[in-house]
Amino acid sequence: MAALQKRFEPVKLTVAEVKRRMDRGERFAFVDARSPEECTAMDAMLPGATRMLATEVDKRLKAIPQGRTIITYCACPNEESSTQVALELMRRGFLHVHPLIGGIDAWRANDSVGST
16 A cells, blocks of 8 residues: 555655756746645745645646646645645646645745746
8 A cells, every 4th residue: 555655646846956947948837835824924926826725626726727747835844735735636637746845935045046
């Protein structure tokens, strides 16, 4: 059972990896998995991000642009919320879904990458 569960865990990406792929022209769909309280405390979002909690995935699927790699992010230790959203998306057939290592804090700390 552990091997089966491991197979469905999303691969996490660093800000540097996302930036490199963006520089090569890859287009991403960013999903902000932070709670409403976290969003109020820090209003910055990644470019074009859609806010979505794991419990809202079914209702918000149409908000995600098709044909793009999906990057989920949060402000939790160990990318907990973003991993939960990524797992829910994968269960619904999205194949290229990656939590962002370090979440919004790592994104903001990278001077070469802006936020909206």
